[in-house]
Amino acid sequence: MTGKLNLDPALVARARELARLAGQPVTDLARTHTTVSVERAVLRLAGLDGADGDGMPWVNRLTDAVRESVGLEHGVALPVWDAMLTGGYPDLRTLAVDAASGLVKFRLPMAADADAARESAARSVRRGIRMIDQRRAERDSMVAATSDPPVPWIYLIVATGDIYEDIPQAQAAAREGADVIAVIRSTGQSLLDYVPEGATREGYAGTYTTQENFRLMRGALDDVSRELGRYVRLTNYASGLCMPEIAALAGLERLDMMLNDCMYGIIFRDINPVRTFIDQRFSRQVHARAGIVINTGEDNYLTTADAVDAAHTVVVSQLLNEYFGREAGLTDAQLGLGHAFEINPEVPDSFLLELAHAQLIRELFPDAPLKYMPPTKHMTGNVFAGYLLDAFFNLAGVMTGQSILLIGMMTEGIHTPFLSDRDLALENVRYVRRAAGRLGESFRPEPDGFVADRARQVLGEAIGLLRTIGSQGLLNAIAEGTFGVTKRPADGGRGLDGVVKQADGYCNPAVEILEPGS
Amino acid sequence: MSMTGTQGAQGFVRPYGDTTGDGRVQVSFTLPVPFGDEAERARAEGAALQLAGKMGLDPAMVVHAKGMGPDFTFFIVYGRVSHLVDLDAVTVAEREFPVLPAAEVNLRIRSALGRKLVVVGACIGTDAHTVGIDAILNVKGHAGEKGLEYYREIRVVNMGAQVAVDDLVARAAAENADAVLVSQVVTQRDAHLSNTRELSAAFRSAFGPQRPLLVVGGPRFDPGAAHDLGVDKIFGRGTTPGEVASYLAHALAAEKGAT
Numbered sequence: 001m002t003g004k005l006n007l008d009p010a011l012v013a014r015a016r017e018l019a020r021l022a023g024q025p026v027t028d029l030a031r032t033h034t035t036v037s038v039e040r041a042v043l044r045l046a047g048l049d050g051a052d053g054d055g056m057p058w059v060n061r062l063t064d065a066v067r068e069s070v071g072l073e074h075g076v077a078l079p080v081w082d083a084m085l086t087g088g089y090p091d092l093r094t095l096a097v098d099a100a101s102g103l104v105k106f107r108l109p110m111a112a113d114a115d116a117a118r119e120s121a122a123r124s125v126r127r128g129i130r131m132i133d134q135r136r137a138e139r140d141s142m143v144a145a146t147s148d149p150p151v152p153w154i155y156l157i158v159a160t161g162d163i164y165e166d167i168p169q170a171q172a173a174a175r176e177g178a179d180v181i182a183v184i185r186s187t188g189q190s191l192l193d194y195v196p197e198g199a200t201r202e203g204y205a206g207t208y209t210t211q212e213n214f215r216l217m218r219g220a221l222d223d224v225s226r227e228l229g230r231y232v233r234l235t236n237y238a239s240g241l242c243m244p245e246i247a248a249l250a251g252l253e254r255l256d257m258m259l260n261d262c263m264y265g266i267i268f269r270d271i272n273p274v275r276t277f278i279d280q281r282f283s284r285q286v287h288a289r290a291g292i293v294i295n296t297g298e299d300n301y302l303t304t305a306d307a308v309d310a311a312h313t314v315v316v317s318q319l320l321n322e323y324f325g326r327e328a329g330l331t332d333a334q335l336g337l338g339h340a341f342e343i344n345p346e347v348p349d350s351f352l353l354e355l356a357h358a359q360l361i362r363e364l365f366p367d368a369p370l371k372y373m374p375p376t377k378h379m380t381g382n383v384f385a386g387y388l389l390d391a392f393f394n395l396a397g398v399m400t401g402q403s404i405l406l407i408g409m410m411t412e413g414i415h416t417p418f419l420s421d422r423d424l425a426l427e428n429v430r431y432v433r434r435a436a437g438r439l440g441e442s443f444r445p446e447p448d449g450f451v452a453d454r455a456r457q458v459l460g461e462a463i464g465l466l467r468t469i470g471s472q473g474l475l476n477a478i479a480e481g482t483f484g485v486t487k488r489p490a491d492g493g494r495g496l497d498g499v500v501k502q503a504d505g506y507c508n509p510a511v512e513i514l515e516p517g518s
Numbered sequence: 519m520s521m522t523g524t525q526g527a528q529g530f531v532r533p534y535g536d537t538t539g540d541g542r543v544q545v546s547f548t549l550p551v552p553f554g555d556e557a558e559r560a561r562a563e564g565a566a567l568q569l570a571g572k573m574g575l576d577p578a579m580v581v582h583a584k585g586m587g588p589d590f591t592f593f594i595v596y597g598r599v600s601h602l603v604d605l606d607a608v609t610v611a612e613r614e615f616p617v618l619p620a621a622e623v624n625l626r627i628r629s630a631l632g633r634k635l636v637v638v639g640a641c642i643g644t645d646a647h648t649v650g651i652d653a654i655l656n657v658k659g660h661a662g663e664k665g666l667e668y669y670r671e672i673r674v675v676n677m678g679a680q681v682a683v684d685d686l687v688a689r690a691a692a693e694n695a696d697a698v699l700v701s702q703v704v705t706q707r708d709a710h711l712s713n714t715r716e717l718s719a720a721f722r723s724a725f726g727p728q729r730p731l732l733v734v735g736g737p738r739f740d741p742g743a744a745h746d747l748g749v750d751k752i753f754g755r756g757t758t759p760g761e762v763a764s765y766l767a768h769a770l771a772a773e774k775g776a777t
Contacts, residue, residue: 172587270678420548420592
C-alpha cells in the first residue's frame with residue numbers, strides 16, 4: 001500500500017524506535033514484578049471461580065490468605081498447589097474455603113515438593129489455556145459458519161445496568177446493523193479490586209463485568225449471529241485494577257474485543273502507574289492467546305486536552321500501545337488503536353485537520369484495525385447540528401479507511417441513547433457508507449497541501465515528544481502530566497499496595513505458557 | 519437569591535413557526551407499537567396522533583413514521599399548540615454575582631484574604647467521571663477558559679475520582695479549605711442527590727457552622743436545589759471555570775462594603 005501523505009519511512013521507523021526505547025524500562029519492570037490481580041488470574045485460569053457469602057471472589061480470599069502467610073514474592077502457584085497436594089484437597093474451591101477460615105498453613109515448598117507443586121499447578125493452568133484455545137477455534141468456526149462483516153465495523157454501545165435488559169437491546173442493535181456490541185461497565189468498576197460474580201441487574205451507567213454476564217451476552221449474540229448470517233462481535237473493558245483477571249475471563253467466554261490501554265487507568269482513573277503497566281502486560285499476553293482484538297483509549301486524551309494541540313500525544317500513545325502490545329505477543333491485526341473526531345467545529349478547516357490526523361494514523365499503522373471514536377466534546381445539545389457532525393465523522397471514517405467506527409449519538413451528553421437515537425445514528429452511517437464508501441480510493445491529498453503538511457507536522461511533534469519521554473523516562477513523563485493533562489506520579493494512585501517484586505524462583509505457570517518464545 | 523426576574527410586562531406569546539401566533543412545534547417520540555402491515559401502520563399513526571392531541575397539538579400531522587425492529591415505531595410530528603406562554607409568570611434564577619476576569623478574581627482574593635484561597639475538589643461516591651471536575655480545576659480548563667489552577671491566588675487540591683466523603687472532610691480540614699468543589703455526573707437512581715446530601719451532612723457534623731463553602735456541579739442538577747441539598751451553590755451543565763472562580767470570589771472574598 002502506497003501512502004498518500006509522503007511520510008518519510010525513516011522518520012516513521014525512528015518514531016517506532018523511540019517508542020521502544022521509552023517503553024523498554026517499563027517492560028523490564030513488568031517482567032520482574034507481579035500483582036495481586038496477576039496472581040488471581042492464575043487461579044482463575046486454573047478453574048477457581050465463585051465467591052463467598054459476601055460476594056468476595058474465592059480467588060481474592062485465597063490470594064489474600066497466601067499473601068498473609070508466605071507473601072506473593074514467589075507467586076501463588078507454589079504455595080497453593082503445595083497445600084493442595086499435602087492437604088489432599090479435591091479442588092481449589094475447597095482449599096480456598098478452608099484458607100479463608102485460616103485453616104490452611106501455607107509454606108513455600110522446596111526441592112521435590114516444589115517440583116511437584118509446580119507440575120501440578122502447570123497442569124491446572126494448562127487446562128484453562130486449553131479452554132481459551134478452544135474458544136478461539138470456536139470463534140473461527142462461528143465466523144466461517146456465519147460470515148465476517150466488511151469493514152468498517154459498526155460499533156454500538158449498550159448500557160442499561162441490567163444484563164437481562166442489555167441482551168434484547170444488543171440483539172436489536174445487531175439486527176439494525178451493529179457488527180460489534182460493547183457493554184459499557186458500571187461506573188467505578190475499574191476501581192474495584194475484585195471481579196463481581198454472577199448475572200447482575202444493577203449498575204451505575206453500565207453493567208458490571210462478570211464471567212456470567214459475559215457468558216449470557218455471548219450466547220445471545222451467537223443466537224443473533226446465526227439468525228443474521230453475520231458474526232456479531234462482543235466487546236468489554238479490561239482496564240482497571242483487575243485487567244489480568246478480566247482478560248482471563250474474556251478469553252474463557254469468547255469475548256472478541258477488549259478495551260485495554262497501557263495508560264488509560266493511570267491517566268483517567270488514577271490507578272497506580274506501576275500496577276497498571278504490570279497488569280496490562282499480563283492481560284495482553286492472555287488477549288494475544290485468545291485472539292482478542294484490543295481497543296486502546298487514545299480518544300480519551302482529546303476529551304481533556306485540545307484535539308488540535310494534543311494530536312501528537314495521541315500518536316505517541318498509539319506508538320507506545322503498539323510497542324507494549326507487540327512485546328506482549330499481540331499481532332498488528334489485534335491492535336485496535338484508538339483515536340477520535342474531537343476538533344472544535346468552530347475551528348477553520350476542522351474537517352481537513354480531522355482527515356489529516358485520521359489518514360496519518362491509518363498510514364502509520366497500516367495493518368491495525370483502527371478504532372475511530374465520534375465527537376463527544378463538541379456535541380452541544382443541538383441534536384440537529386450534532387447529527388450533521390456525526391455524519392462528517394462517518395465520512396472521515398470511510399474516507400480514511402478506519403476499521404471500527406463507534407457510532408455517534410446526536411444526543412451525546414444529554415441522556416443514555418434512546419432507541420430512536422440509536423436507530424437514527426445507524427441510518428446516518430448506513431447512508432454515508434452507501435453514498436461514499438469508496439471515496440477513500442479517490443481521496444488523494446495534495447503532496448504539499450494542507451492535509452499532508454498537517455499530518456507531517458503531527459508526526460514531527462510526536463517524535464519530539466517521544467524524545468523528551470525517552471530522556472526523562474516514561475514514568476516521569478506521566479508524573480509530569482504529558483498525557484491527558486493529568487499528573488500521575490509513580491508512587492501515587494490506587495493499587496500500589498498490590499504490587500510485589502518477584503523473588504528468585506518466582507513461579508507463574510501462566511506466564512511460562514504465554515511468554516512469547518516459550 | 520432572587521428567584522423571580524421580571525423583564526417588564528410582555529403579555530402572552532405562542533410558538534412561532536413561520537407566522538406570528540401560528541403555534542407550530544415539532545416533537546419526536548417512540549411508541550412501543552409495531553409498524554408492519556398496513557393495518558399496523560394505520561394503527562401506529564393513529565396512536566401517535568392520539569398522543570399528540572393529548573399533548574395539546576391540534577391539529578397534528580405525523581410527517582414521519584418508521585418501524586424500529588418488530589415492536590417499536592418512531593414518529594416525527596408537527597402540530598399547532600393551543601397553549602399560551604404568559605411571559606409575566608416566567609420565573610428565572612438570576613445570577614447573584616458578576617463574572618469577573620481572572621486578574622480581578624486574583625485581586626479580590628488578595629485584598630480580602632491576604633493569602634491564597636484554598637479549593638479542594640473531588641468526585642465522590644462511585645462516580646469515576648473526573649472530566650467535569652478536571653475541566654473546572656485543571657490549568658487546561660474548559661470552553662476556552664483556564665481552570666482554577668491557573669488563578670495565581672487559588673491553591674487547588676484535586677483529589678480525583680471516587681473519593682469517600684470522610685476522606686474529603688479530612689482533607690478539607692487538613693488543607694484549611696475555603697471551598698470544597700464536588701462533581702457528580704452519575705445520576706442513576708438519583709445517586710447525585712443522595713451523595714450531595716451525604717456530603718453536606720458530613721461537613722455539617724465535622725465543621726459545624728464554620729464549614730467550608732460547599733459547591734456542587736454536574737449536568738443533571740437543578741441549580742435551584744442548593745438549599746434543599748444543604749450546599750451553598752449548584753452549578754449545572756455548561757458551567758465554565760470563570761463562573762466558578764467568580765462565584766468563589768463573590769462568596770469568600772467580597773469587596774469591602776459590598777453586601
